[in-house]
Amino acid sequence: MSLEASIGVQVGTLDLRAELTVADGELLALLGPNGAGKSTALRALAGLRPIHQGHIRVDGAVLDDPTTNTFVPPEQRPIGVVFQDYLLFEHMTVLENVAFGLRARTTPKADARRCAHEWLERVGLASMAQDRPRALSGGQAQRVALARALATDPRVLLLDEPLAALDAGTRAAVRRDLRQHLASFAGMRLLVTHDPVDAYALADRVAVLEGGRIVQSGTLAEVTAHPRSRYVADLVGVNLVSGSVEGGVLHTERGAAVVIADAPNGPAFAVIRPHSLTLTRETPAGASSRNVWEGIITDIDRLGERARVGIEGLLPLTAEITLAALDALALRPGDEVHVAAKATDIEVYPA
């Protein structure tokens, strides 16, 4: 019992080709930057955008498959959606919103209202049943949207950036609530988000979507331990170098060389942690560091006791040093620096 999708959609400049599977009871986060194709994938799953290639199956039933000309319209899919701005029906009461799906499926009015009321109780909003959506706070609106989507008893629940519409002050509390409510839904859940904190707090597994491709998937710990894209590396705050290993040296496309401890030959990623880098103005003499690169400082961010220094060169890097070191070296954007790293501090894994 699972959701299996191979989504091929071309919209404008986006060429989306993503394989997704969600097991029963699992919550997969589709994580990626804006424009990666996350929302397009969600719309394809919901049936709001037909796919051009591939297939979408839920529990073995084909919902979309262009090769056999199969397309199940959204209203017949066992899929509920919580949209980004919740999209509650403004002209209906909160109760009518939650009852809408049942009424649309010709459930008698009294039954639909009773069921909707139960859902509102479950999300703690029974007292607001007769209010209009505009009277709700962002977090309350999200709970109504969730109750509305779940009231029709879907097999799959899709959530499109469910926390993006909230202000920072309430996001943490709403995220905690959402986590609790999502836990009570036993079906397959897919969360679209650009915020790794959402993925971390809510998801069992993460698939990273970048430029229309799934570049990495696994548990969040797996994904962040061995980033395979700039996006994930930036999220984690490490330097990611991709290239090809030959005889203990990783060569990048731009021609930089990274001496590494030991790794088999072939395409590989190297992770260089910013705090493992040291900066000097002169060429370091007699240091144990086997890697020294030259570069020019582009920007300096002071963060508490430490500073992150952006360096542009053959090998673009971000270094993290203490403020004391920064002041001692009197570094400024535009300065030339030497960046040193021990080979043993660099983690390498096959691409």
Added chain:
Amino acid sequence: MIDERRGGRPPVPVPVFVLAAVATAFFALPLAGLLWRAPWSKAWQYLTADDALTALRLSLVCSLWATAISFVLGVPLAWVLARVDFPGRGVVRALCTLSMVIPPVVGGVALFFALGRRGIVGQYLDQWFGIRLPFTTAGVVVAQTFVAMPFLIITVEAALRQMDRRVEDAARTLGASSWYTFRRVTLPAIRPALIAGGVLAWARALGEFGATITFAGNFPGTTQTLPLAVYLGLETNPEEAIVLSLVLIAISFAVLVGLRDRWFGTGNRAELLA
């Protein structure tokens, strides 16, 4: 004035204020003229005269029918124009709103050749069903609908184009068919536009003259609506014409004032101004 400036609101530029005042006077003066010449002492007598009441009743009945037909046919047409991308959509839209801009008399003549006893469709209506539209009350309704419906169409189409279609997506994912979504989500979402468009169409139907007199004639009791009675009255009894004119104006003015909040209201009703 000082308070407004302190409130940070810029003062109204003098030329804008003057021109706006001229525009207001331009609309107010003709009304003042009618009020000035109105035979107030005999007004009640003219109003309660049989022929005036008949014309008033006919005007109300016909214009409401025309509005109802405009809703039944015009809203689906507006939906198709707003939502279905088909070749020649621009031409269809122009065709269906043409009667707003052509002289109503021309519209009446055209209706005659279409639905008259020798018209391309009218001859069969007559032969097969015995239906004759010209010079009947039904003909008045047809003429009024012809000129009034475009006002509803363009208002509703604009609202449909500007509504957030993702709300309809949400309804679909909740299991609503497209027809259920249309009735329960789309129509309520554009309710202000439906009201505004309906009022515009009704007001246009109420004031219809040219197409009505051409297509339906001027028969008291069957086709003589209030505007036609006013026109006739100017020849025979100008005082009565003025009273009837004021009745027409009073009805329309009352409706416009009564609906002004829905029309120019706040929030998501801004789409009506498009």
